[in-house]
Amino acid sequence: MSEFVRSRTMPALPEVVFDQACDLGRLDSWLPRDLHVHPDSPPGVTVHEDRTGEDAAALVRVDKEELRMEWGTRETGRYTGWLQIAGAGGGTTEVTVHLTFFDEAHAPSDSAVEQALEQSLDRLAEEVRLRADAPEGPG
Template structure:
């Protein structure tokens, strides 16, 4: 099993960050560009990966009271992940994303995964900033 984890501080309350991250209709706006999520009957989702042009059955659960998203593949159990939002005071939050690859053949490697996680967190922060700026202004 291989695991990866990245964190980023965001200038918004944890509830605002979690609401953006957990919005199923907007997941494509912050997930890696090559992944597209189609919600079925939650927690069931289908994830399309552009790189392989394949659809994968997955699960996505949002635990608002814990400020946590959890996901993973349904049938093969080769991949899982979670996103955790925590308040750090002064109206800011820390977002941590963790990925676990149980099947090494699904692991793209350390640099591509860390780069994708960093870009995803950056894109999520951009969404959060737009929302917070729109609410404030």
């Protein structure tokens, strides 16, 4: 089993960051470039991974009250993850992403996961910045 955690502070209110991060129709804007999420019957989604060319049945649960999103594969149990949003004061937000890979044989390398987490949080921060800078403001 491999676990990874990465956090990032973003200059926006928690609700703004949560809305951007947890919009199932816009996950591709910040997830690793080789993952593509296609909503099915909620909470079901299909995740296509370019690296393997495979589709995986997964579940995504979004809890707006707790500012949390959780996900994981359904049949295979290969991985799970969660994203937690928390106010950090002064109009900033702390975003934490946690991934667990249970099947080492199908897990990406540690360095690939670390790099993907860092790049994903960079892209999420940019999406949040663009939303906050839009003429109509957050919303």
